[in-house]
Amino acid sequence: MKHARNDGPDLAFRLGRRVVTAVADDMSTTQRVVAGVVAALVAISPFGAWNEVEPQADPLTVGTPVEVGPFEVTVEKAATADELGHLVPAPGNHMLAVVAHVTNTGEVPEYSSTIGEAIPAPENVGIIPEAPLGEPGTVTEAAPGTGDAPDGADPAASPSPDEPGLPSASVVNIEDGTSIRILNPGLTYRVALIWEQSDTFSGDVIPLRIMALEWIEESAGSLDNEYWLLLDEVAFAGQIPVEPAKPAPDADAGAQ
Amino acid sequence: MRHGRRRITWKGTALVVGAVTAGCALVTYLPQDAGVDTPFIVEGEVGETLDLTYAKLTVTEVRVADTLTGLSEAAAAGGTFVVVDATWRATQGQTSFGGAEVTDRQGRRFWPTNQAGCSTSASAQPGYAWRTTYCFDVPRDALAGATVRLARGGQSEDHAGQRRDAVAVIDLGITPSEVDTLWEAEETVSPEAPGYAPASAGGSEG
Structure with a gap:
């Protein structure tokens, strides 16, 4: 008192x-x-005590097709390999590929980056983070006399050791080993989503998530209309078994 | 000069409200979007030279291929590649041709690949003909009756770049009876790099 x-x-x-x-x-x-x-x-x-509890993600299993925005995605398997075509890992790492059949069920072409972003890198399995451009955090710390205030996003990103900027997958058409850019309607491609993974990972499964995509007919916030917006909401999640690295590395991740 | 307050009369009020209502009605009910957005479609067929005012365009040949081979890579089709050879002749000035799209009878749209030496756009100076090859990966049910739409404006965002501009729509000439043969043929095409068109493709004109 x-x-x-x-x-x-x-x-x-x-x-x-x-x-x-x-x-x-x-x-x-x-x-x-x-x-x-x-x-x-x-x-x-x-x-937020009365907010609705976030809906739980639907299960993601091998061989079961799921609807993700304009795509039907069927995850076939995950596999590791020493190198995949033009994708060569740094020493001490290997490549992790998730093989999936992707069909554009819409009426207009979609960019492969849309599906690449909807399937983020699996977390806590040693995916090599994206190298920041010019290492902004390191440079700022090494040169304290510059007087420039560090960008607000950089210190925020660095404290969580496993999170910072896991890279988007490279999307490769398994049929010919080339990077595929456009997914035309009515066509099914067998693609590999590829990340670089540390050799320290020794698990049998990886946790895979597929994020929700929402169609934006007319954007309220920007001049862009008619596009798929990546939501911060997991639509599907599941454990995907990983096939071990093959003795003879090949460009074809799913040759077997 | 008048001094003092102007009187608000019923007549004046009715005039203002009437004018606003008429304006709203015009904006709402006149099909102004169609007038603003619709491109000038120039239709033609393979082998015909079309005048788009900013360029003359000839689709010289249409082929299908399972595989495209380029200098550094080979591309396999998810369906089949429709390979469209076209010759652009800019007539006004240096022009970039950014629009290339195949449309099927269901209205589905297909964009070209940039793999194996295929082009997704072209650019040419006036005074000569420029040869370009576009390759579209399409499913079997898109082949019959498909058309290719070529223009200087891009087709993204619902053809936003082609509003009120000339656009060529060329029938690829694929009939339903030809589809089976085309689909089953195992063809490999090596697209030529873009370059000056030979006389046979309209390069000797002008």
Whole structure:
């Protein structure tokens, strides 16, 4: 009660205390408990206490087709290999490929990057993070005298060791080993989504997520219309078994 | 000069409200979008030279291929590649031709690949003919009656770059009876790099 006796206590606080005292004085213990619970419920309302619980992701299993935006995706398997075509890992790493059949079920072409972004790199399995352009964090720390305030995003990204910028997958058409850019309607491609993975990973499965895509007919926030927006919401998630590296590395991730 | 407050009369109010209502009605009910957006379609067929005002365009040949082989890579089709050889002749100035799209009878749209030496766009100076090869990966049911749409404006965002501009739509001449033969043929095509067109492809004109 020290604060209440100060010379300049906050007016609202004083008023509030008087109201509480006046109301609570005439109450029984039960009434006080009920009033306290009601006050607590009201107090937590602004902090999202009544928000709907986020819907859980649907299961993702090998061989079962799922609808992801304009695509039907069937994950066939995951496999590791020492190198895949033009994708050569650094020493101590190998390539991890998720093989999937992807069909554009829409009426217009889609970029392969749309499916590449919807299937983010699996987390906590040693995927090599993206090398930041020019290593901004390191440069800022090494040159404290420059006076430039570091970009707000960089310090925020660096504390979580396993998260920072896992790269988007390279999407390769397994049939011919080339990077595929356009997925035309009505066609099914067997593609490999490829990331570089550390040799320290020795698990049998990888956790794979497919994010939700939402069709934007008319964007309220930008001039862009009619596109698939990547949502921060996992639509499908599952554990995909990993086939071990083959003795003879080949450009074809799914030759077997 | 008049002094004092102007009186608000019923007549004046009715005039203003009437004018605003008429304006809203015009904007709402006149098909102005169609007038603003619709391109000038120039239709033709393979071998015909079309005048698009900014360029003359000839689709010289249409082939299908399972595989495309380029200098550094080979590309396999998910369906089959429709290979369209075209010759552009810019007539006004240096022009980039950014639009290339195949449309099938169901209205589905297909964009070209940049693999194996195929082009997705072209650019030419006036005074000579420039040969370009476009390769579209399409499914079997898109072949019959398909057309190719070529223009200087791009086709992304619902053909936004082609509004109020000339656009060529060329019938590829594939009949339903030809589809089986075309689909089953195992053809390999090596697209030629873009370059000056030979006389046979309209290069000797002008």
